[in-house]
Amino acid sequence: MDVSGNVPPVQGQGTSVPTAPLSYEGVWRFTAPATEESVPQARRAVRDLLGRQGVPAHQDVVHSLLLIVSELVTNSVRHAALLSPQVAVEVAIGRDWVRVAVEDDHPYRPKALEADFGQTGGRGLLLVREITRESGGVCDVEHTSTGGKVIWAALPLTAPVGHPAP
Template identity: 35%
Template sequence: MSQAPHLRNRIMLADTPNAVGLARLHTADVLSSWGVPSDIVETVQLLVSELATNAVRHPKECEERALLFPSRNEVQTFEISLETTGDAVRVSVWDRDTRPPVLKEVGVEATGGRGIFIVAIMSRNWGHYPARGMPGKVVWAEVGLIPASRVGEGERSSRSPGRPPAAGPGVPRAGRAAPNVLSRVLVGVRSL
């Protein structure tokens, strides 16, 4: 599936505890029906898990800080968009939080905070922009449909604006990611 036709699917989900699992199942169903290879489906599912988790968790944190007595019964929604863009699958997640995603380095023993780092490492491109005509932002990531072994050296060395730089203060590099951390995350995501 090197040059796929432009396909698009959108789903609106409530920010409930089962939303991330539903988003993963929906992603697998849609991408499989489009003929996307299973290894790419798994990668996109991981990205959807991380972005959906942020969409569920972070707007509530912002609202709770803003309100003296937050309503725990109020359910909000977020939207996931899946699309093929020539030689890639793009996932976009809209949520009501206006704060941009933060790429940060966390310790091996930390129980959270790796979401955007995982998105940056596992995607070929990622970024965010303010939502148009509604509150919040959209965070997106792309996964190539062409296996990395077939990508030319020139393409491999280029870096998009959404990718973390190769070095810099406070920015994690792919080479410093502990393999046991990523494997623990993958095991946890697969058990959803």
């Protein structure tokens, strides 16, 4: 899976020729206020984008992506809103994968993917990691050049092992 956005070359006649992007490939980005209302709006926007672009994603992948978007936007709203009144959601779609990312201006990079099981909350990033792993994808947290952070997950469009095709 190439999450960098690069299109792999096609071999032919001794030279590498880039393949033409498919109609559903591209990158879309939108911002929303860091408020609770933005969580379902972001989820709907991603769902509508995937449908509008005709992305051939397995239904389980779409459900996983929407849950990941909900968790990541919720985390930004709950933990970063004071320093980041806006959150950005980016959807990058490649030939065989889709990547969702949520960016905010808060400098704290969570120790994602760890949870204190004595608490009732705080498991959102653990859930993101497990959903991503189960789907055969990857996720990470990175600093932005402006001092904030972006948390992303990339999933293959195909059905995970053990799941039938749609």
